[in-house]
Amino acid sequence: MKINQNREAEKLTVAIEGRLDTTTAPEFEKALGEIMGGVTELVLDMTNLEYVSSAGLRVILKAQKVMFSQGKMTLTGVNESVMEVFEITGFSDILNIQ
Amino acid sequence: MKSSKVNKIKSFTSGLAFRLISGIVLWLFIFTVILSSIGYIQFTESLTQEYNDSAFRTAESAAMLVNGDKIDEYLRTEDGRNGQEGSTFVGEEYSDRWNRMNLLCQKQNVTLIYVIKVDTSDYGRFLSVFNTVNDGSGYTPWEVGFERETTNEEYEKIYRDIYENGLEQGTVVRTEGLGGREAHITSLIPIKDSKGAVSAILCVERPMDELVSGRKEYLDNILVATIVLAVFSGACLAWYLKRHFAKPVERISAEADRFARENCFADNAPLEDISQIRELRMLASSISKMEEDTLRYMEDLTRATAERERIAVELSLATTIQTNILPSTFPPYPNRKDFDIFASMDAAKEVGGDFYDFYLLDNDRLGFLVADVSGKGVPAALFMMRAKMTIKSLAESGADVNVILSEANAKLCEGNDAGMFVTAWLGIVDTRTGTLAYANAGHNPPLIRHRDGSFEYIKTRPSFILAGMEGVPYKKNEISLLPGDEIFLYTDGVTEATNLDEELFGEARLRDTLNRDPNETVEARCKTVKSAIDSFAGEAEQFDDITMLSVRFNSFQDYESITTLADSFSSELVWEFINRRTKKAELPRNITNKVQIIVDEIYSNIYLYSGATKAEVSFFMDSEHLILTFRDNGKPYDPLTAAEPDITLSADEREVGGLGIFMVKKMATALEYAYEDGANLLTVTISVKS
Numbered sequence: 001m002k003i004n005q006n007r008e009a010e011k012l013t014v015a016i017e018g019r020l021d022t023t024t025a026p027e028f029e030k031a032l033g034e035i036m037g038g039v040t041e042l043v044l045d046m047t048n049l050e051y052v053s054s055a056g057l058r059v060i061l062k063a064q065k066v067m068f069s070q071g072k073m074t075l076t077g078v079n080e081s082v083m084e085v086f087e088i089t090g091f092s093d094i095l096n097i098q
Numbered sequence: 099m100k101s102s103k104v105n106k107i108k109s110f111t112s113g114l115a116f117r118l119i120s121g122i123v124l125w126l127f128i129f130t131v132i133l134s135s136i137g138y139i140q141f142t143e144s145l146t147q148e149y150n151d152s153a154f155r156t157a158e159s160a161a162m163l164v165n166g167d168k169i170d171e172y173l174r175t176e177d178g179r180n181g182q183e184g185s186t187f188v189g190e191e192y193s194d195r196w197n198r199m200n201l202l203c204q205k206q207n208v209t210l211i212y213v214i215k216v217d218t219s220d221y222g223r224f225l226s227v228f229n230t231v232n233d234g235s236g237y238t239p240w241e242v243g244f245e246r247e248t249t250n251e252e253y254e255k256i257y258r259d260i261y262e263n264g265l266e267q268g269t270v271v272r273t274e275g276l277g278g279r280e281a282h283i284t285s286l287i288p289i290k291d292s293k294g295a296v297s298a299i300l301c302v303e304r305p306m307d308e309l310v311s312g313r314k315e316y317l318d319n320i321l322v323a324t325i326v327l328a329v330f331s332g333a334c335l336a337w338y339l340k341r342h343f344a345k346p347v348e349r350i351s352a353e354a355d356r357f358a359r360e361n362c363f364a365d366n367a368p369l370e371d372i373s374q375i376r377e378l379r380m381l382a383s384s385i386s387k388m389e390e391d392t393l394r395y396m397e398d399l400t401r402a403t404a405e406r407e408r409i410a411v412e413l414s415l416a417t418t419i420q421t422n423i424l425p426s427t428f429p430p431y432p433n434r435k436d437f438d439i440f441a442s443m444d445a446a447k448e449v450g451g452d453f454y455d456f457y458l459l460d461n462d463r464l465g466f467l468v469a470d471v472s473g474k475g476v477p478a479a480l481f482m483m484r485a486k487m488t489i490k491s492l493a494e495s496g497a498d499v500n501v502i503l504s505e506a507n508a509k510l511c512e513g514n515d516a517g518m519f520v521t522a523w524l525g526i527v528d529t530r531t532g533t534l535a536y537a538n539a540g541h542n543p544p545l546i547r548h549r550d551g552s553f554e555y556i557k558t559r560p561s562f563i564l565a566g567m568e569g570v571p572y573k574k575n576e577i578s579l580l581p582g583d584e585i586f587l588y589t590d591g592v593t594e595a596t597n598l599d600e601e602l603f604g605e606a607r608l609r610d611t612l613n614r615d616p617n618e619t620v621e622a623r624c625k626t627v628k629s630a631i632d633s634f635a636g637e638a639e640q641f642d643d644i645t646m647l648s649v650r651f652n653s654f655q656d657y658e659s660i661t662t663l664a665d666s667f668s669s670e671l672v673w674e675f676i677n678r679r680t681k682k683a684e685l686p687r688n689i690t691n692k693v694q695i696i697v698d699e700i701y702s703n704i705y706l707y708s709g710a711t712k713a714e715v716s717f718f719m720d721s722e723h724l725i726l727t728f729r730d731n732g733k734p735y736d737p738l739t740a741a742e743p744d745i746t747l748s749a750d751e752r753e754v755g756g757l758g759i760f761m762v763k764k765m766a767t768a769l770e771y772a773y774e775d776g777a778n779l780l781t782v783t784i785s786v787k788s
Contacts, residue, residue, distance in 0.1 A: 019694070022702035023669060051691035053698040054758035081691035088764040089757055090745030 003031050010038060010071070015045035020056030029059045036063070040071030047077030052085055064095060074098055115344035119336040123328060130324040134317070141316055146283065149306050150269050153285035156206045157302040160213075163195045163202075164228065166291040169215055169298045172227050173243050192242075200230040209235045209282060210303040213289060221257045222248050227298055260288045261296050271306075281306040346373040350382050357389050361396070413476075417445070420479055423486070424453055428621060431458060436529055436655065439466065440620040441647035442628065444591075444640070451478025451520075452589045452643035453486050457493060462530050462655075465493045468587035468647050469522035469564075470541065481518040485510060485564065489524065499524050499537040500574035503564065507539070507572070510565035519565045523587055531720035532579040532654035537572050539564045542590055545612060549582025550775045553612040555605065556585075578725070580716075581657055584650040586612055586623065591642035595631045598638045603631055620648040659716030664705040664730060672701050672715050679717040683724070689786060692765050693724065696782055699758035700728050700737075708732025708778070722787050723767070728780045734773045737762070737780065 001018035012035060020028060036042065042063065046052075052060070060075075067073035075097045078086070086092040172192050203211045213228040226244040231237040240246070248254045252270055259265035268286035282305045289298040353368045369382040428440050441454040451471030459465050469485060471478040488509050492502040503524060510520070523544055525536035540563035545553040556577075562570040588608070595603040611630045618626060624646050631644060660675040662668035676697050680690040697715065704713050710732030718725045737759045745760075763769060768783040 021695070021698040022706075023666065023673075023698075051695055053695045054761055055698070055702065057757060080688050081695075084688075084692075084765075085695065085761060088761055090747075093746075094748065 001027060003028065005035055007035070007039075010040040011043065012036070012039040012041070013043040013045055015048065017048040019050045019052070020059070021051070021053040022055040025053075025055035025059050028056070029062070032059065032063055036066060036070075039067075042067050042071070042073040044073065044075045045077050046075060046079065046082055049077075049079070049082060051081045054089075057085070057089060057091060060091070060095070072096065113344070114347055115336070115340045118339050118344065119332065122335055123332040126328045126331065127324075130320075130328065134320045134324065137320065138313065138317065141313060145308070145312065146271060146306070149283045149304055150285060152206075153208065153269075153283055153302045153304045154267060154287065156202065156208050156211065156304070157285045157287045157300055159206075160199055160202055160211045160302065161287055161289060161300050163198050164213055164289050164298065164300060165191075165195075166289045166297045169213075169227055169289065169291075173215065173225060196228060196230070199228055203230040203232055208232060208302050208304045210237065210301065212240070213298050213300045215298045216248070216257045216261065218261055221254045221261070224248060224257070224299075228300075256286055257299060260286060260299055281310050342373065342375065343378070346375070346378045346382070350378070350385060354385055357385075357392075361393070363389065363393070416476065416479065420445075420483070423483065425456065430456065434458075434529075436653045437464060437527075437649060437651045438620045439464075439647070439649040440624050441468075441645075442624050443643060443645040444628070445643045446474055446591070446640050451475075451482050452591060452645035453482050454587070454645055454647045455486055455490060456647070456649075457490060459493060459496065459526065463526055463528055464649075465524065465526045466587070466647060466649055467522055467524040468541065468544075468589060468645055469520050470589040470591075470643070470645070471520045472518055474643065477516060477518065481516070481520065481565075485520045485522075489522070493524075493526070498574060499526055499535045500572040503537050503539050503561070503572040504570075507564045507566075507570060508568060511568045514565050519563045521563050521589075525585070527579065527651070528654075528720070529651075530655040532581070532583075532651065532657055532718065533576060533720055534579050534585075535574055535576050537561065537574050539572060540566075542588060542593060544588070545586045545609060546577075547584040547586075547612070547616070548774075549580060550616075550777075552616070553584075553586065553609050555609070578718075579651055579654070580718075580727075581651060581653045581659075584620075584623075584648065587647040587649075588627075589643065589645040591640075591644040592627065592631060592646060594642060595635050595644065596638055596641065597635050603634050607634070620650050623648040654718070656720065657716065657718040659714055659727075661712065661714040664708070664710040664713040664732070666702075666705060668713070669698070669701050669705065672697060675715065676717060679719075683719050685724075685786065689724070689784065692784065693726065696726065696762050696765060696784070699762050700780060700782070703737075703758060704728065704730045704732060704778075708735060710778075719786065722785065724784045724786050726782045726784070728778075728782070730778050731776060732778060735778060736771045736773070738769060738771050 001016065001020065001024035004015040004017070006013040006015075014032065014035070016028065018024065044060070044063075064073050073096060075095055078097055083092070083097075086095060086097065168191070172195075199211055202208075209232050211228070211230045212226060214224040215227055216224040223245055226240040226242060226246065228242070229240040229244070231239045248257065256265065256268035256270065260268060266287065270284040270286070271281075272283070273281050282303055284301055284303045286299050286301045288296040289300050291297045349368060349372060353364065356364065369386050372382040373379055424443055425441070430439060439456055441456070443452050443454060445452070451473055452469070453471075454466075454468045456464065456466040467489065469482075469489075471482045471485060485506070488506045489502060492505050497505070503522070520539075521541040522539045523536065523541040524539075525534055527534040538558060538560040540560050543555045543557055543560075546556050547553040558575050559573075561572040593603055593605050593608055607630070608627065611627055612623065614626070615622075627646060628644065658675075658679060660672060662671055673694065676694060677690075680693055685693075701713065701715065704710050708730055710730035712731050714727075714729040716725075716727045716729075718727070740756055740759050742760050742763075743756045762782065765784070766782045767785040768781075770781040770783075772779045772781075
């Protein structure tokens with residue numbers, strides 16, 4: 001999994017490449033934790049994300065909770081697989097998906 | 099020498115002829131003796147009677163000459179002179195009487211006529227009153243008044259009876275030899291006075307010379323006649339019997355004896371014209387007929403035995419042919435390591451009705467079956483060949499199991515006038531995917547053992563038998579096999595094997611026998627079951643064919659698995675495995691992602707929470723499904739019973755726990771869980787149809 005970040009003032013765009021599962025989610029979580037400070041708008045670019053498992057969902061949910069208090073979070077470039085997971089788990093109602 | 103002569107005599111004297119003849123002669127002799135004795139006695143009596151009568155007549159005549167009143171007067175005759183020549187008679191009457199009496203004596207040819215007066219005090223003495231003798235007799239007549247003692251007691255008794263008891267006639271018979279005199283008879287009658295009392299006794303003595311000579315003559319004649327007659331009739335009889343009876347009987351018995359020893363017809367027709375006697379003819383003809391019958395039976399028996407031997411030889415040939423028709427080379431496909439197969443058939447009679455068969459229909463499909471034809475012996479064997487070939491050719495045409503059986507049924511019903519039928523269990527397994535399609539035509543349920551499990555019966559409801567009725571439907575069943583699975587087929591000769599107590603081997607015992615050693619080779623399995631049957635049955639006869647087929651699937655070409663330690667490092671290995679398999683299967687992206695998510699969820703659950711040390715993930719695919727199985731030796735955990743998270747909650751309220759399993763449930767087509775032999779086994783099926 002690879003993370004590409006682009007910070008523009010308080011808007012942070014994080015592009016995730018690869019997969020977000022039990023193996024890779026902790027790494028993502030850690031990285032996110034380091035760069036999320038002071039961000040009011042978080043964009044998760046999932047264009048190159050293949051799929052996400054429950055471990056990934058945990059991290060996304062955690063990020064969302066943080067951003068509720070800090071500002072807002074948006075998900076972009078969600079593919080079919082990821083969308084399916086969001087829908088099955090009801091996350092599509094919680095997250096801001098564009 | 100001596101004993102043989104003795105034996106000869108013995109055998110002769112025990113013969114029919116000898117016994118008959120000697121018996122008859124003996125009887126004739128006895129008969130003659132009896133008859134002659136009777137005649138002799140009769141003759142004597144008659145003649146004696148005749149003499150007696152004659153003497154009495156003479157006595158009566160003489161009695162008329164005597165005046166009973168004048169006895170004492172007669173006794174007073176002077177000088178007691180008798181009627182001797184030259185003497186003078188005193189008393190004219192006396193003389194006159196005496197002369198007349200004497201004349202009578204001479205003329206009547208009697209020895210004596212005399213009158214006596216007996217002393218009635220003791221009858222011991224008497225006085226002679228008259229006494230005349232025959233001139234030729236040599237006697238001297240007694241003088242009148244001559245006293246004499248009674249001769250003996252016999253006379254005494256007669257005197258007494260005459261005087262006292264009114265005896266009218268007395269007789270004394272003297273046979274020859276007494277006192278040297280000839281046989282004579284004396285008649286005594288009373289002389290009565292005018293008052294009717296007995297005053298004297300008149301006696302007449304008569305010789306019985308004719309009697310004696312007559313008797314002697316009779317005897318002589320009889321004797322001679324008897325002997326002559328006996329000898330003659332004996333000889334005649336002997337000749338007759340010998341010729342007409344003893345000889346035929348001898349011939350018949352000799353012939354019977356000869357036949358008993360030689361068991362063949364005689365050259366010279368010894369029983370022809372054997373006799374005129376009906377019974378002997380019957381006997382002879384019966385013996386001839388029995389000889390014929392015996393010889394014919396012997397011929398028939400010899401022929402029947404030869405025939406039976408010939409049939410036995412042909413039957414053993416048939417056994418060989420039949421044995422060769424069932425595939426008997428093991429292993430049949432040595433280059434195929436993905437499965438092992440072994441089968442055996444032990445017929446109850448020389449040829450049987452059970453059979454097994456297996457064939458590689460193409461590189462990927464293995465068909466195998468076990469079948470049982472009704473009955474045993476040659477009819478079952480013939481029908482068995484037909485059934486086997488019919489099914490095989492239908493299987494090779496590529497049809498589905500139920501179609502194969504359906505068409506086999508139609509073909510076997512044709513021309514089945516004997517009303518035979520056959521039960522069969524046919525399975526066709528796809529060796530790439532492990533899918534087994536099978537159909538059961540009235541056959542015993544086979545047993546299946548899943549890897550690391552134990553044998554259990556495959557209990558599906560059987561369809562109808564084959565060749566029973568046309569148009570019967572056959573149901574196809576499908577199961578997915580995994581590597582290591584084993585199937586065991588058999589016929590009812592196994593479960594219905596009986597021991598001397600008439601107990602059956604039974605389904606339970608079969609299952610237990612198979613489960614004794616899970617790691618036996620397929621050949622060892624069949625042999626174990628066979629020896630279990632043998633030791634169960636003991637001395638009891640094998641009544642039915644014993645057939646079994648054991649097949650084990652070691653791998654399926656489209657099936658692969660990976661075994662790892664249950665840790666996070668291994669999850670990378672698992673990911674790579676899944677990636678490779680999904681690429682190979684050329685699955686669309688979304689399915690691949692789904693698979694990876696599922697694997698991630700479950701595998702991470704295993705290594706994070708179950709405490710397992712080992713885990714196995716297998717990937718198996720056929721045209722419609724992808725099946726993932728997860729196995730771990732951690733604590734028992736059934737994900738199906740996990741509580742589902744409430745996905746309607748808001749972000750704040752949401753829990754993340756339980757989400758993984760929930761996602762798996764939602765994404766998979768089917769989920770199955772089992773805890774077997776200390777391992778959790780989760781099977782996830784994902785539909786891959788486009």
